[in-house]
Amino acid sequence: MSLSARTSPDDARLLDVLRDWLPTRRWFPAKGQAAELSPVASFALAPDVTILLVRARAGSIDVVLQVPLVLTDEPSPEALGTLDGRTVLDGAHHPAFLRAWLAAADGPGAEVDVSAARVVSGEQSNTSVILPGARPGILKVLRAIAPGENPDVDVPRHLVDVGWANVPAPLAWLQAEWPGHDGDPVTGYLGVLAAFVDAAEDGFELACAYAGRAETFAPLAAELGAITATMHVALVEAYGVDPSDDGPEEVARAVAARFSWALSAVPALARFADGVAAVVAEVRALSSAPPRQRVHGDLHLGQVLRSHDTWFIMDFEGEPLAPLAQRTRPDLALRDVAGLLRSIDYAAAVGGLTGADAASWTADARAGLLRGYGGGDQTLLRALELDKTLYEAVYESRNRPSWLPIPLAGLERLTG
Template sequence: MTLTARTSPDDARLLEVVRDWLPTKRWFPAKGQVTELTATASFALAPDVTVLLVRARAGSIDALLQVPLVLTDGPTAEAIGTLDGRSVLDGADHPSFLRAWLAAADGPGADVDVTAARAISGEQSNTSVILPGARPGILKVLRAVAPGENPDVDVPRHLVDVGWQHVPAPLAWLQAEWPGHDGEPVTGYLGVLAAFVDAAEDGFELACAYAGRGESFADLARSLGSITATMHDALVRAYGVEEVDQGPEEVARAVATRFSWALSAVPSLARFADGVAEVVAEVRSLPSAPPRQRVHGDLHLGQVLRSHDAWFIMDFEGEPLAPLAQRTRPDLALRDVAGLLRSLDYAAAVGGLSGAAAADWTAAARAGLLAGYGGGDQTLLRALELDKTLYEAVYESRNRPTWLPIPIAGLERLTPPR
């Protein structure tokens, strides 16, 4: 079923109820900025369930946010506010919203108990809700919605179709039509319910725990590298490869551009200029580069689960606020490997290792991951890891200055003095 958004006089009134609440949520895309909020349209999933679409504009940000709301009679401590004497609740994990969502969704379905739903804390860009039951699932409510295929729905479906079993299988998905920015109707996804992976450990938390105990992560990293390689093979079977050979020049140019951007934000990175230039020159000297293919796009240890001695890879959405064309564009498979390598550095630091102990632990884990993956051009991999590390340096300088030493240490390793 494809829902169709409608406009209602209550849309603007509901927006006023949630206006001050929205910026407090981790998934709100324009924290700390003066943001223009507009009620675009809404979906009436049930008499007491409304999904409000709110356009948020601030600087370069222009996002359409999905805000599920449940209206109940009588006061309640969880209420965001009131409308006509009824309490307005955040609906993402409310049984009324979940029941209506499942009734409207497509897919094979799941056997779940909506009254026992539990939202996962800590998510930043979406809201995920665990639904226990005979066939349990985890519902991802997409907070920033966009027209077109959503990779987090489309890619797992394709992977399951070609027989790859290391992704939580999609059980249900909900599509909708709403007014685009130009007023013309567009169609996209509101959310997806995937199979729940039981007895699962978060990959990053697991790696941090190993680091904290000083225990080698190399064997687990090797098996993760192997699973990542099979994922890339499955993605080729599902989507094919890009025939146009863009060569290594595109990678070299991207790294050089990234460094210029990072240097303008963090002037202290100037000492890495010669090392970056050397990496760029080495990439430019390569005779060719592997063909581009569909990739995960945002792979790190926080995107993998360990369950019953097996790895599962999830969250294929990519950067939620990036344009869909950018998130689905073919890329070098090694970019996913570079993301995992950078995540190992973070796990060592967050796990409490430093100095030689951190270097040794990370080196063993990196070697295991690369051995499991089975190769790849080391010059390209170094460049892609450098590109990611430069981004991290800017991010940490702006958001977590105490974490800036983590990417700085990575830059020192990737651009050593000659």
């Protein structure tokens, strides 16, 4: 079923209860900024369960946030506040919300125990809740919601339909209609429940552990490369390829634009100007590029799981704050490979390797990944990895300055 939003005087009152709490959430998109918050609408999922939609605006950020809430007559140390004498609780992992969500959702369903739910730690842009049971699942509550087909629902469903087995299968999903920014109704997804992958290890944590032991990651990287290649084949089967022929010029323009943007944010990157220009020139000299297709769009080691000696790829949502059209636009499959290569550099650093030891470990793992994937145009791959590394340099300078040496080392290698 699809939910329809309502507007109520209680929406503004609930938002007042949440104003101090919202900016403290890891998924709040306007960290450190004076955001303007306003109620959009709400969904009455059950008598004591409400989903409040809040519009958050700060600078270039303008998003609608989903905030599940549970109201109860019982006091609680986890209370966010009170409304008319009732306790207001964060509902994302509350059994009452989970029970109501499952009752309203579409899909084949799951056999889960909502009373034993637990939140996945470390989540940032969304909230994921593990639901154990006879047919366990993991519910992703989308925090920044947008109109249209959410890739994290749409892509896994397509991949399962064409028989690709290395993605957690969607078990349930919830659509809704709410007022858009112009007041007209829009429709999109609020969340998705996917099959839980048991005995799973996070790909990034696994790679960091291998790096910490100075143990080769190449065999596992080769397997991941091979799985990634089959994913790209399955995505072509499911979505086809883009008939337009943009060629390598689009990649060259994008890298040049990325460098200009990065340089304005981090002036110290000026020393890489000649190297970036050389990479751009090499791309422009190419006579052709592979056709663009549907890709993962944000693939790195933190988006993969290792379970029962195989890899599973998840989180097809892309960058949640990016426009939906940008997240679903056909791209070069090698962009996903570039993301994995960059993640290997990060795993080496976080795992504690430095200097020659880091260079040797990453070179070995990178070679394994590319061997498993089956290669690809090295000029294009270098350009796409450079594009990603420039983005990382800006991100780290703004958010984790102590990590800035990781992308800087990557730039040294890619522009040398």
